[in-house]
Amino acid sequence: MTVLDDPSFASAGTDEGGQELRSRSELTAKELLREAGAVLRMSESEAAALADVQQDIGEDQSMIINMGPQHPSTHGVLRLMLELQGETVLRCKPIIGYLHTGMEKTAEQLTFMQGGTNVTRMDYLSPLNNELVFSLAVEKLLGIDGDIPERAVWMRMLLSELNRMSSHILFLATNGMDIGAISMMLYGWREREEVLRFFQKVTGLRMNHNFIRPGGLAADLPPGWRDDVLDILEILPARLDEYDTLMTGQPIWRERLQGVGVITAREAVALGATGPILRSTGVPWDLRRDIPYLRYDELEFDVVVGSYGDAYDRYAIRLNEVRESMRIVYQILDKMPKGDYRIQDKKVTPPPRARIDESMEALIHHFKIFTEGFKVPEGEVYVAIESPRGEIGCYIASDGSSKPYRMHMRAPSFVNIQSMPHMMRGSLVADAVAVISSVDPVLGEVDR
Amino acid sequence: MSESVAQGHETAETLHGFPVVNSLGQKVLLVDRASYVQVLKKLADDSFDMCVDLTAVDYLLMPNRTVAAGITPERYELVVNLLSMTRRERLRVRVQVPESDATMPSLFDLHPGTEAMEREVFDMFGITFEGHPDMTRILMPEDWDGHPLRKDYEVGRIPVQFKGAPA
Structure with a gap:
């Protein structure tokens, strides 16, 4: 049957x-x-x-x-x-639930080493941020969170910011498409592709990279990466100005978004909404600045806030966050240190590929780490970072084995989606589309 | 599965009459079920007014874990992550929920944002929340049997169906 x-x-x-x-x-x-x-x-x-x-x-x-x-x-x-x-x-x-595939249950079957492949598929528009928060949580449990090499930390920031840019640019594209500015969709996908091309060169994949791993990263940046990043940074400002001409100042665009889907700061806090939704209400809350992780405290950047809490503010915040991220990336390029891209801790780091050919121990070690994984001490931890959509958090409870006893992702879209009914109450059906779009949910992350 | 799931060192610190433990540098408040809502109200007045996350863990396979002195470990544990934006601090509240009576009071009236999170915990663990406006499944279909994130729920596999394959 x-x-x-x-x-x-x-x-x-x-x-x-x-x-x-x-x-x-x-x-x-x-x-x-x-x-x-x-x-x-x-x-x-x-x-x-x-x-x-x-x-x-x-x-x-x-x-x-x-x-x-x-x-x-x-x-x-x-x-x-x-x-x-x-x-x-x-x-x-x-x-919701139409995309539910039990990823939190799956996480309990995968080792900490394999976990990255799972979490990266949750918020598929900012996979590197998912991997980052998972890795940070595992590192905290292992007690190696202070020993990650500087280069790895800065590489993580670089990738995280580029990913924020690609995610926000895609938002601009879909937001444009939803409102009726179809040409914006093409421009947005085009610019996002520039960033994804860089990701492909670095990680081998456009999405779902599994590149940031507990202990560091999978590989070093390829030769010529600096020029590639500079190329992106050179192309984008003119393109963003083009978006401004196409949308920001345009009366139809303003009419369509201003005063639509209004939410107040008090409501946003009560609903647990984070990211651009919270910031659109005028609350300057950004984990990169307020509870810094990695080396964000060493960088100069502004937290973009809105004042009306409407769909237009959320659009403007994301557009300007792309510019802030570019500012951050320039600083990262200046400060990128030399060194190792992953921790040299035999417990979590596989031996270099070349060693496997000449050393039996290295081969065994390599085999063990990829089949059994590494054991993580008992404990529980919650780590949160600022993803393009808000606070993404990872709660891991470990029982001392090589697989998480329980892994929970605090998905920003899952929580943010609750603000939709309040934004929509009393508005027109046509504005419902603008509201959904301005919340920018990723359903892979909502349903997990 | 030895003893020290206690997670870190115990301190003599208390908050609103309940012990605070240090879990890898993070503050965790261990509250009992009867005072749960009351303590969260006090914490909300005390600037922990944002409930960032609410989830649960099924400790079925770790029966001998110790939580902290004076607290009997139960099968389920509710984990609530609070955030104080003024103090830029986080606080985690953990509540033991017994298997025989897996119910909790709902936080809906205090933190309306827990609406979906409590439904998710109900869906995945079968812990019901009293006073929740809409205690239904959220991710699984309405007629689903069992609660998938419980440890006694098999991972299971659906047999792959190939079109036209001999039965």
Whole structure:
């Protein structure tokens, strides 16, 4: 019998049962108000006083429609259930899990050495940041977090910043496409490709690199890397100015984004939203500056903040963060030290390739490290860094074996997606697209 | 699986009457279930007002671990990561949740951002949250059996189906 013959499979269909948005008639007024009021940290009576919380709409005046999971503007398989009154969104509920592949369970089956291949596939637009946070957590558990060679640290920063640029440029592309500036999509993909070409040269792959590993990196930078980075830095400013001409100052673009999807600082903090969403509300919170990791405290850069908390601010923040990242990369180029690209700790570092041909011990060591992996002492640790989407955190509990007992990723998109219903409440359906786009979720990371 | 999952050295430090342990340089507060919401409220007033992450661990395979003096280890452990933006500090709260009564009070009214995280813990571990507005599965299909991140849940494999292959 195949899966398809199973009667329960056919009946399941796409019905997600209790996970779906319930209609107004099934809810009490109290539940409706709790949904709206909790985020604002209001009592129910205060929430009721808000004009946009209408509770006296009859069932016949509103309707529930599905947007996604295959809608092109949902950036993957995000399904939104919208309760509409005419063109106005009354309530919204994101339904996720369509891309869930149990990556946290998978992580428990992989050694710490192999773990990078798994985490890199979560936020597939900033894979190097995923690998980085995982590696930092493992290194902290191993107690070698202070011994990573300087060059490895600076290389990690270089890759992390370039990845932030490529991710934000892709955001600009998809944001443009969602709003209707189709040409922006082509420009964005084109510029991102410049960065990805560099990644391919360094890591061998455009995405899912598994390049940053516990103990350092997989390889040193290739010859000529400095010129390649300088090429990117030379191309980009003119292109970013082009985006400014195409979008930033353009009246249609402004009309479409300004005042759309507004969120306040208080709401963002209550919802745990981080990254550009939090910064768009005027909160200058960036882990690179506020709780520095690697050597970010030795660099000069500004934290870009907005003032209205709308979709336009989030767009402008990401655009300008590309410029800040370029500033950082210039400084990294100046300061890049010489030295080793990984720690010379026999416990976690495989022997150099050349040694394997001449030394039996090196061969055995190499074999052991790639089959059994290395043992990590018991303990639990949470490490967080600033990914393009916000705080990405890695919680690892180790039982002393060579595989994580439990690995949890605090995915910024998973948390940020909760702010959508609050941004959309009372707005138009057409603006829902702008809101989804401005949150910039990566569904691989949401569902893990 | 020896004793020192205690994770670091124990200090005499306490916060709101509960022991604070040092886990590899990170501050961890070990709270009991009855005072959980109350302590988190106090912490929120004390500038730890952002709940960054909420997750759980199933310690089924590590029954002999020690958490800290005076705390009985239970099968599940709830892990809440708090952030104070004014102090630029993190604090982790860990709560022991017994297998026989795997329920926790919900943090929804204090930190609405835990809505999805608590649903995820429910989905993956089967720990229910009382007072949560929508205690349903979030990642797995509604009719799924079991809670995948429990340690007694097999990794399992779905047999690969080839079109037209002899049965």
